[in-house]
Amino acid sequence: MIISVARSVLIASLALTATLLVVGRSPAVDLVGYVPYYRLSSNYLNNVLPDQLSILDEVRYFGLSVNSSGGISSLSGSVNSRKNDIATIKGIIDSLPVDERPRLDITLGGAAVDSVFSTIAASSSLRTALAQNIDALLGETGATSVDIDWEHPDAGIERTTNYPALLKRIKQEVGASNRVYATVAPSVVISNSVLAGPDAIDGISLMTYDLGWWGNDPSNPNDGEHSLHEYVEDAIKAWTDPISANSQRPWVWTNSSWGNDVPADKLGVGLPFYGRDIFGSDAYTYAELASSGTPLGNGYYSYSGQTVWIPDKATIEDRVQLAHDEGLQAIFIWEIGQDLGSDNANSMLRIAENKRASLMPIVAGDFNGDGTVDGDDLAQWEGDFGINNNSDADDDGDSDGNDFLIWQQNVNLPGGLAAASTAVPEPASVLLLCVGFSLFSARSHILRF
Template sequence: MKFTLICCLLLHAAVLISAQKKVVCFWGTWAAYRAGNGKFEVTNIDPTICTHIIYSFMGAKEDGSVTYLDSFMDLSDNWGKGYIDKFIALRSQSPNTKFMMSIGGWNAGSAVYSKIAASASIRDTFAQNVLNMLNKHGFDGFDFDWEYPAQRDTAYGSADKANFVALLQTLKTKLAANGKLLTIAVAVVQASASLSYDIPNVAKNVDFINLMTYDLHGSWDGVTGINAPLYAGPRDITSYQQQLNIDAVIKYWLAQGAPKDKLIVGIPLYGNSFTLSNSSNYFVGAPSSGAGTAGKFVAQDGFLPYNEICYNIKNGVFARYWENTQKVPYAVGGNQWVGYDDAESIAYKVNYIQDNNLGGAMFWSIETEDFNNICGNGKFPLIKMTYQALIGNTTITTPTTVPPTVAPTTVAPTVGPTQTPTVAPTVAPTTTTTTVSPAGPFVCPGNGLFKNPADCNSFYNCWGGVAWLQYCQVGFVYNPNGYCDYPSNYKC
């Protein structure tokens, strides 16, 4: 990738500057407990590169009370770190930035919010307690990250959908009257969002919507996939697979009545990683044996922060590749594979935001950016680049990235069925379902890819007893080693 490409892409974005665009930055405060290059404290924050910074997370109880999840970190009492006060004090460096707090997140589950939303009196209590917390510390607003209404461990099932709107109405009434913002973070893919949200009425009651357009692929898929692709890939065949990209998400939310200027596109500052089944087969869609090995910066299998990815590329541990259809990079080192975002892919996403008149960009999350400049492009290069393009307050600089390596010549199999985003697959059911092939029903012998005995060009991708019939590209045959191959390499 030539440096001029990114420069041109960003200049194109800058032409369409809108003062109303937003650059929303979430901060996961628990990064303060990490070591080395993973450690991120409130002093590492640059408040001048975000229009909104969100302190994550606070908690809630079924009675509508609001709690601190880590009072030692959050407060100054009893010799605590006092991060909330220090966070709000950053306003002196950037008076126009909005400093907000969030309640929720994946680890909080769904049940507690399902119960709060189901009762008018508890909704009112919760809203008042949120307002009290905002006023006590000087936050400018509240981001509600319920993951997700009518899903997971919900207490009231499908009733959550209407109850969520009622809760947002109560929150909006109370917060707006006191000059506070209300935003939400949401599941985005049609299959999930349709269960959780009455989109037109949700949109009416919030200032903007943080679309979690990431975790669209991960190790739960069983094959490699990009964390946050801009467009569908050539191997996305089923209707569900075609939902797993930013373009499809935006089109769905707009079709459901969400205003363009309230949609904030989520951009991950991390990659989802995989362990390849065959290190010589490393295309998007290659079979994987599970999550990638935990890195040194964040000790979590299947997850690599951007700063560690760029560091590994810089030092030759990973080679960078470019998937042109989906406008995203991926990196490979031995049997380790990671799909992520860098300056080039974010430039495409910034252009997409501008071209479609969307509200802006949201980053999850700032503590996994290159905040210490270990890769040589300055501190927070990706967020700064986005801010310069969307807000236009400073001159756009040309980021420095690594040119893509030549792609491998082998062909990966078609992507198989994926699980619900952000959820690792559970134990497969014991019952067996089959699809009908020309030779009759195919019974899955287990999870994985299996040769179609009736057709050399196709294969079965089995998960949970369900056999998905899929095809190699024309002229290729399925190799039982787990990929599509040239006929000269494998005699079917």
């Protein structure tokens, strides 16, 4: 029986060799979520965050900053208490299945740290001190990336020279195995030199939300519509267009600040999980609006006697679609603690993830439909071989050796089994596979990179 099965697989593999089609795919847009220290209640940590983390590609912890000597400081409480937060999040990540674990990022900065960053960025010795302290922090916590949130470097030398020098010095210190991001307001255009050379940083996140000055657009007087799709489109153009291109929105950007020639795959755009009173500055979480507000349509709610705007389902889906179409690196969320639980169909994170999943092409060899061609699919093929058509990649009505070879070709794509340095059998070894199915009983999972 084994010999006859092996013979049939070998014949099938020879027949397929000349016609095998390798199916490619585009990398998915990352979903990145901030989680601030003040959200970390016991209930949130135990009952909400784990499911959210399993959806994200990266989680950014917000609770640490920097001091004027280039050291690490805390936004509230002690540095050790914030490190304990990070350890707790790391523990939750490590408890997830390997292929559901997001990268762990530490954000440094935020509002009211402008003068400190100005001092550090202007000094070579302080840049080095901060870079070394960040490297030590990553090593101590197990985080693999850092997000520098300077709000905001001034026009001139801070944007063209000092901030890029700081970012590249940090990247030089933490090395290629760790990521460095800069988070900026879209109109704070820093030099694209940060993305070039041996110490190029890994990405720039554009805060396309909280835009209280949107009312400068004469066609849209409502200040509180703070993260409209049109603005995100223009922010992307302002950063990816050639330098000195004509400003398409002169009341926001001057011609000198429109056009930064940045590759789209190095940009992320923001998605807020909070709404703002359109006539004032009050902010409310999506959870508050969804549970106690009255929806008025198009993202508007009536809440506590105020009219509040927040991205609605259509806006969320449009943002994911735009990021996909433009080839952006990521959509980042401020912040996931403002959402409903991700098991709720109305969760903003769930809506974003469902839209992203709908844009992922079907890859031949992904027998279990999880978006990745990996060892789990090989294990399924093993069980389906000669029995049913559940691992039928070539639409011939059965699970056979042809389907294995399609799996083998596509597992070499980014994110496949080969990316995890796991040996992939050559076509000639299909015969041996049929004799020794037990060699593949252990399943392989893929780390996110």
